[in-house]
Amino acid sequence: MNTQYAALVAAIFATATGFTAHAHEAHRKPAGAKPAAISTEEKTFGRQGDPKRATRTINVDMSDRMRFTPDSISVSQGETVRFVVRNSGKAMHEFVLGTMAELKEHAELMKKFPNMEHDEPYMAHVPPGKTETIVWQFTKAGEFHFGCLLPGHFEAGMVGRLSIKGK
Numbered sequence: 114m115n116t117q118y119a120a121l122v123a124a125i126f127a128t129a130t131g132f133t134a135h136a137h138e139a140h141r142k143p144a145g146a147k148p149a150a151i152s153t154e155e156k157t158f159g160r161q162g163d164p165k166r167a168t169r170t171i172n173v174d175m176s177d178r179m180r181f182t183p184d185s186i187s188v189s190q191g192e193t194v195r196f197v198v199r200n201s202g203k204a205m206h207e208f209v210l211g212t213m214a215e216l217k218e219h220a221e222l223m224k225k226f227p228n229m230e231h232d233e234p235y236m237a238h239v240p241p242g243k244t245e246t247i248v249w250q251f252t253k254a255g256e257f258h259f260g261c262l263l264p265g266h267f268e269a270g271m272v273g274r275l276s277i278k279g280k
Contacts, residue, residue: 152234157212158257158275161234162193162250170195175239175261177202179269186259187276193250200239206261210235210249210275216260220267227264254279 152161171194174182188194198208209216223229237245251257254277261271 155252156235157215157253158210158235158255158277159249159251159253162195162248164195164248166193166250167195167248168192170197173198173208173259173273175200175202175206175208175271177204179261179266179271181208181259181261181271181273184273185276186273187278188251190251190254190277190279193248196237196247196249197244198237198239198247199244200241203241205241205263206239206266206271207263208237208239208245208247208259209262210247210257210259213258216258216262216267216272220260220262223262224264251275251277253277 151163154160169188169192171183171186173186173196175198176182196208200206209219211219235247235249237247239245257275257277259273259275260267
């Protein structure tokens with residue numbers, strides 16, 4: 114029975130590409146660390162943006178009321194946005210960009226592995242009272258979303274809408 118369980122856990126981790134599990138403290142880069150190169154990986158909702166090319170800064174607040182402020186954001190296709198994400202609550206929160214289907218799938222995975230943390234350019238894991246920044250270029254028009262995928266948060270309504278207007 115233990116072998117079957119271990120095989121199941123290994124299979125789940127093998128299929129969960131793009132996610133890594135590590136302690137909350139390990140998420141931050143050490144002081145003086147070289148900044149990582151900007152990823153060129155294209156997602157369905159865009160790609161990592163160059164901070165030097167950000168045309169707008171959008172401040173987003175996350176609270177223990179399980180809400181984002183603002184909860185609806187509009188940008189133009191091709192625009193590079195700097196999201197400054199502040200956790201004004203006392204619980205850990207995160208800001209994850211994606212399609213609704215991707216967010217729902219990831220939220221389910223987080224229920225099974227609640228200590229999972231992320232190191233992707235479209236995710237910010239923000240401790241209470243702290244602020245993180247994401248720079249993202251929206252290369253495709255459409256409706257996308259952002260959410261907090263920690264267990265129970267997404268289900269409690271901690272999700273917002275991104276409207277990307279075509280050129």
